[in-house]
Amino acid sequence: MMRLVRRQIPIGVVIVTSVIVMSDYFFKITGTGPLVTMLTNWGIILTAFTLGFGAINLFYLHTRHIRRRTSGQWFFSIWLLLMVVVFAGTGILTGATSSTYTWLYNSSYFALSATVYSSLGFYMTSGIYRSLRARNIEALLLLITGTIAVMRNAPALAVAAPILIDMDKWLSEFVVTSAQRGIMIGAALGAIALGIRTLTGRETGFLGRLTEAEREG
């Protein structure tokens, strides 16, 4: 009986809510409108509640480092947890868009986020120099379109040789868009199939940890 409550009912809830939401799109049914509005608003608030999970996972992980004095790591762990508290405390107390919190954001999080994202450009450059080789027809094709696009993306080159713009436009419309559309159609079916496996209880990743009994079940 307990297994029924713990596993089947959540799957039942997924089926009921998704069928309501889907039927509100395909059918004009009086009554489902406000129900779907309520469900989607609940979805927003529940997602907001999950935004605390990251911090909790970090507390688990890094308090263990601190307890064990993992060498070369534990004092970084203390600093990390301090950052969580400083950001969360300032933001909640002074307001999510207050000037104090904005200062804190701009002086650390923004600069770190922007820089980490951009640092990948360095790895790419060494990767291009060392391993971008036309070793077979497929790699050669990739290199030809890649080089045309790189040259077109250099503004001065594109102005100096306008043929690059036409070649880039032709490639983008008739080769890139068509190949990407083929991949998209396949991916759409994959997403639909994943959804159907979830609805029929065959894909339970979203349930999180399963007990041994439930995994066999």
Place this chain on the structure above:
Amino acid sequence: MEFAELLQIWFAALFTVWIYSIAFRDNLFFKFAEHTFVGAAAGHSIVYGVDNVRRLGWTPLVQGQLIYLVAFILGIMLYTRYHSQHFWISRFPVSVMAGVGLGLSLRATVTSEFIAQILSTAQMKVLGVSPWCAGLYNLLFIVITVTVVYYFVFTFPRIHAGRLNWISRIARYGMMAAFGYSFANTILSRFQMIFGRLDFLMNSWLPLSGAVIALPIVLVLLAYAMIPASRRPWPKQLAATPSDD
């Protein structure tokens, strides 16, 4: 420029330089910046999680829409996932979110990423198009889209056997050309981002008094921190060893 803004630019500049140092060698300054980033990101999520719960949940609740009480209860139930026995309680709110998310994506994906793409291809003209080469280009478009979908048919081996294998070959050539284009665009994205950071360093930080002197000092300290712990005089025991668990 008041002091707070000055301090902000200094911090942002130091973090920028420390993060870039990973491209050369891992070092303690990078580790410090990285841990600041991970902690700040988690704190920031809490701030906007609370902001959303307060603005979008609590406000309507106190204005009398008691039905939001259910959302709050479900929200608190989410945190039972950390309980050793009763973690299964968290599955109910998770399944509400999964159900709403699944319903919204399934109902639209079948149109926006499947039927609309088929319709757009089905309506492409190959005959009676001026100039004539536009019809030829449309034909190429259709051939690549059709062969790529054909390529991803896995459980009918006979349709790929023998000479039919040419269809998959055309598909791979089309995809490879598309990947080359994506690769070039990724270069553009990353370089635009690097420019953004260097522009900040050179035009917002370096003009500040003392910055021109600070930069070489920071770089020397970074170089020193990049020397493997065994070969540098101090700090020795801080060599980062992978944690044992």
Place this chain on the structure above:
Amino acid sequence: MTTTTQKKSIWDRLEAVPREALYALLLIFFIIPMVNPIGFPVPISDEVRRWYNTIDALPSGSAIMIDFGYSGGGEPELGPMAVAVYHHIFSRKAGLKAICMSTSIEGPLLWDKAMAEVNPSRYGANYGKDYIHIGYISGGEIAMASIGKDLRAAVSTDYKGVSLDTFSIMQGIANAGSFQLLICYTTGGDQSEGWVRQWYTPYKTPYLCSVLAMMVPTMLPYQKAGQIISVTSGAQAGQMEVLVKVPARGIKSADVITMTHLLVVGFIVLGNIAYYAKKFSGGSK
């Protein structure tokens, strides 16, 4: 065979250049044009012109839903584009209503940063009448669907917690049908594609999308099928600045992008010459 193994050929040395030297060279190609800008011209692409014309043709009093959906990482690329488009909206002085929200958690603070750069008061535009931000809304596509169906049920305050009823811009704004245009700036594929699924597909709202250049190829099928009017990359901000006649960060990057892209072309050519030279002279893989 001894000659090739003893004397490390020029190609082996070229291929064995350490990573750090390559990065230093890249940095030099960034810094030279930044120190003395050359002022290369910038070609205007069709997508940017189509985007510009769409906003130019909006009837006066139209409401625009804008999703400030990028992260700090995407700000150097998408920030300049968002700022240039705001200049265009405000300079039209046609009573356009720019109603902004964020599906990215850093959106509100990045919006403040953009507004500081735009300085709307220069156009006589003021908060709550001509432009507003109704805050970060979590849930991704759930948020998009929710405000599309019934905006006031989902959100009742602006991003600072002030009730929406106090702002004249929000009069008559009820759901997706109240908007004549949807704009999204984002670093996340889930968001740029999510708006196609949750607003264009059910409500047919005209949709303009600006993403990272690396995401453009995956969005092109939507543009070809007419679901998106124009997909631009933030890296084309310089072109928008030219059309809007407000040169800023976007145009400044044009020289640097040209120089660094020339370096990349050089790397590709050099790397392949080294590869084939070694191959024909019997070198290893």
Place this chain on the structure above:
Amino acid sequence: MSVQLYPGRIFALGMLMSLTALIILYMELSKKTLPEFRKLAGLDALPEMMGRAAEMNRPVHFTTGLGELTGTVAPQLVAGLAVLGHVSELAARVGVKLVYTVYQAQVIPLATELMRQAYVKEGKADAFKPEEQIVYMSGEQFAYASAVQGFAERERPAANIMIGPFYAESMLFAETFFRIGAIQLAGTARGYQIPFFAVVCDYLLIAEEIYAAGAYLSKDPIQVGSIRGQDIGKIIALVLMLAGVITTAAGMTVIADLLKM
């Protein structure tokens, strides 16, 4: 309570319901007989790669990239683990050391079980040393990337296999292993990273091919049946597109009108 169908969404509803029926039908049918799979170029390269590693007496490295078992990219991680099981069998057979570097600690018990079963199946249970072959590196993206880079430069593996959800670190991996001369097979369904693997790796599984590889190797009727159902969906798409192009060329709009219903 009145119920009306929205015009313009009828065909979509019909398509969604028929796809649902097809996929459920083939998940059931596959429980009886598993359909055959077409050749997956990437998978066929594995025996050659393992043989080369055995000749050179150097280890083989395997990674399933980043991603949690409960996240949206979980299916890609599951597909990667299925390939890990297959590679473990090959490694046990040719007697080469396979090292699986781990990003997400939650995966360790699952991976250990998979690899142990593979070694037992090849009758080499004692050759399996979990503490050496399953190495947890770090839960942070770039810390994990630089740790794997250090491993590659120290151990100089002869082959590198990367199947699963990859993010910006994909280029770092591909370039590092290319530089030490490792032969590489890579596959991810994350579209932005495929170009990097396509550029640098010797063998490539493109987008959905990793799901097909995972299903084919795991012989799980749910995964295989699901792929079979999707294949029928792709054939429907092909027929509609070709019929549409032909009718459009003939000046008729019957297919377009059907799709717009």
